[in-house]
Amino acid sequence: MTDPKTPAGAVRQRSRSGLTRCTKCRRHIVAGPTPATTVCPFCDGRGGRRSARGGFLAATMLAMACGGSETAPVEDPVAQEQSEGQEATDETLTNAEGSEEANEEDNAEGDTVVSEEPEVVPVPAYGAPPPEPDDDFEEQPAPDMQPMARYGLAPARRPQE
Amino acid sequence: MERSAVRIEAPNELVRGQGQGVRYAVWEITLACDLGCRHCGSRAGKARPRELSTEECLKVVADLAVMEVQEVTLIGGEAYLREDWDQIAKAIGDAGMYCGITTGGRGFDDARLKRAIDAGVRVISVSLDGLRETHNAQRGTRDAFDNALATARRVAASPIQLAVNTQINRLSMVELVGLSELLIELGVKAWQLQLTVPMGRAADRADLLLQPYDLLDLFPLLDWIKREKLTPNGIDMFPGNNIGYFGEYEERLRYGGAAGTHWSGCKAGDGCIGIESDGAVKACPSLPTKQYTGGSALEGDVGDIVRDSPQINAIPKRSRDDLWGFCKTCYYGDVCKAGCNWTAHVLMGRPGNNPYCIHRALEHEAQGLREVLVRTKAAPGEPFDHGAFKTVTEPLEPKTDAAILGVPVESILQLRPSDLSLRSDHTKRLRLI
Numbered sequence: 001m002t003d004p005k006t007p008a009g010a011v012r013q014r015s016r017s018g019l020t021r022c023t024k025c026r027r028h029i030v031a032g033p034t035p036a037t038t039v040c041p042f043c044d045g046r047g048g049r050r051s052a053r054g055g056f057l058a059a060t061m062l063a064m065a066c067g068g069s070e071t072a073p074v075e076d077p078v079a080q081e082q083s084e085g086q087e088a089t090d091e092t093l094t095n096a097e098g099s100e101e102a103n104e105e106d107n108a109e110g111d112t113v114v115s116e117e118p119e120v121v122p123v124p125a126y127g128a129p130p131p132e133p134d135d136d137f138e139e140q141p142a143p144d145m146q147p148m149a150r151y152g153l154a155p156a157r158r159p160q161e
Numbered sequence: 162m163e164r165s166a167v168r169i170e171a172p173n174e175l176v177r178g179q180g181q182g183v184r185y186a187v188w189e190i191t192l193a194c195d196l197g198c199r200h201c202g203s204r205a206g207k208a209r210p211r212e213l214s215t216e217e218c219l220k221v222v223a224d225l226a227v228m229e230v231q232e233v234t235l236i237g238g239e240a241y242l243r244e245d246w247d248q249i250a251k252a253i254g255d256a257g258m259y260c261g262i263t264t265g266g267r268g269f270d271d272a273r274l275k276r277a278i279d280a281g282v283r284v285i286s287v288s289l290d291g292l293r294e295t296h297n298a299q300r301g302t303r304d305a306f307d308n309a310l311a312t313a314r315r316v317a318a319s320p321i322q323l324a325v326n327t328q329i330n331r332l333s334m335v336e337l338v339g340l341s342e343l344l345i346e347l348g349v350k351a352w353q354l355q356l357t358v359p360m361g362r363a364a365d366r367a368d369l370l371l372q373p374y375d376l377l378d379l380f381p382l383l384d385w386i387k388r389e390k391l392t393p394n395g396i397d398m399f400p401g402n403n404i405g406y407f408g409e410y411e412e413r414l415r416y417g418g419a420a421g422t423h424w425s426g427c428k429a430g431d432g433c434i435g436i437e438s439d440g441a442v443k444a445c446p447s448l449p450t451k452q453y454t455g456g457s458a459l460e461g462d463v464g465d466i467v468r469d470s471p472q473i474n475a476i477p478k479r480s481r482d483d484l485w486g487f488c489k490t491c492y493y494g495d496v497c498k499a500g501c502n503w504t505a506h507v508l509m510g511r512p513g514n515n516p517y518c519i520h521r522a523l524e525h526e527a528q529g530l531r532e533v534l535v536r537t538k539a540a541p542g543e544p545f546d547h548g549a550f551k552t553v554t555e556p557l558e559p560k561t562d563a564a565i566l567g568v569p570v571e572s573i574l575q576l577r578p579s580d581l582s583l584r585s586d587h588t589k590r591l592r593l594i
Contacts, residue, residue: 013421015421015422015423015425016425017423017425017495017496018496019423019496021412021421025409026409026412027407027408027409027411028407028411028412028423028493030492041492052526052559052560053377053378053526053557053559053560054377054378054380054381054523055381056560057377057378057381057382057560057563057565057570058381058384058385060563060570061381061382061385061570061574062385064563064570064571064574065385065389065574
């Protein structure tokens with residue numbers, strides 16, 4: 001699947017464990033042979049299906065931190081990022097209203113829409129070819145996660161020496 | 162690009178690929194403690210009947226150096242209650258390893274701080290589990306918070322780097338914003354957070370524990386704190402091994418997540434080991450002693466024990482075949498391997514199925530469900546012991562109130578370090594347990 005928001009020539013990372021990040025919902029997903037053949041099972045590349053509860057809370061905290069009322073329909077940064085170029089299926093926006101009915105409706109609708117939508121490949125008008133998909137993953141994956149023991153002492157962030 | 166004004170976190174030089182050997186050791190040098198923490202996994206208080214002598218400790222230091230361990234954290238009990246604690250710390254530094262200390266801070270006075278500086282200790286992490294009342298209720302003394310705070314200020318004014326660690330549970334979760342304000346005041350560089358799990362004394366207080374569905378509130382809260390409070394003030398957030406896994410928060414909360422680092426399975430025995438004060442060597446300091454001790458440093462070389470003991474080296478070799486329950490069928494099972502083995506084991510009686518998982522909570526939420534932990538067996542009352550829990554799946558009511566654990570979000574966001582506690586009713590109840 002081609003991500004219309006990924007700039008042409010952009011390279012996606014593949015971790016040592018074989019995971020990459022969905023460019024839409026940002027979840028880690030199993031990388032296919034190439035970025036173009038990598039499919040997100042969580043959002044089908046549309047960025048949908050976010051946590052209703054988490055989205056509600058994030059929006060509430062953001063609204064309060066900005067001095068608004070607790071029910072203000074404010075997007076969190078991820079919601080803002082994802083809302084570009086997609087239909088208004090993001091549960092965060094509607095659930096910020098705090099309506100139980102709205103939540104139920106959004107959950108049902110969001111799940112249905114996301115799971116049944118066909119794969120979308122953007123094709124420019126007038127017959128121009130679609131953007132070139134990324135053809136490979138970055139070959140220098142990020143470091144593995146470091147061990148962090150209980151009892152709280154994070155491995156030291158060493159000063160430059 | 163939009164974050165150019167702030168420092169971008171990057172994993173430190175300790176990072177190596179998997180299977181490249183132990184680089185981090187957490188060493189309980191005594192079980193003696195001057196606090197009586199309600200959630201203490203080792204039920205610390207009195208020293209073990211047979212703890213390593215100074216000579217034996219120096220032999221362990223030599224063993225660790227041969228293994229090319231890079232960093233050693235001294236813990237207790239309370240490490241400074243051993244007379245020779247700074248001698249051990251100095252030996253660690255002299256051997257080329259990086260030495261840190263984790264402390265409750267009750268007695269870390271000027272004299273002890275000077276000894277730490279002279280010994281070459283590089284980092285001191287002070288435990289703070291909430292604001293005054295909440296912290297004191299969990300730590301078991303009325304002066305715990307003030308003393309910890311004094312220690313933190315002392316360390317901040319010294320050449321030693323200051324870190325803070327915090328247990329997240331039903332008492333502290335709603336005070337994390339207030340705590341983050343305190344960290345900013347203190348000049349803390351690193352904040353490690355971890356979920357309280359039912360080991361040791363915490364196993365006796367199931368009402369202290371978060372329910373798995375509470376993670377649906379915790380993760381957005383941590384995300385907000387990191388973004389709004391910590392990052393702009395140069396504080397690194399280190400979610401502990403039992404905070405995860407995957408989902409949209411992985412890249413935002415995991416240390417190094419923005420650079421692509423993600424949870425890649427429990428590091429117990431593969432990158433990290435734990436040593437108890439009697440010499441018992443485990444894959445992780447938190448794992449139950451009985452099932453996970455690979456050998457004793459009194460009887461052999463620590464490196465040999467790690468290499469040859471299945472109790473230690475079998476953990477990194479686990480695969481999806483070793484998982485069960487939800488985790489066995491999980492999309493991330495091959496990489497995640499059910500998260501933190503310690504957490505899974507003490508909750509469910511054996512590793513391989515971990516209900517403390519945001520992805521799992523989100524998957525249940527998507528079906529209108531939640532998991533609830535119910536205790537089925539009490540802990541026997543020994544160091545590093547545990548009882549047993551089962552999960553019950555039930556309908557999840559939609560969230561319609563702006564509250565976390567019953568506390569209005571507005572109150573949570575307005576909490577300041579000078580406030581005593583948000584949940585004085587709750588802390589009083591805890592004292593009665």
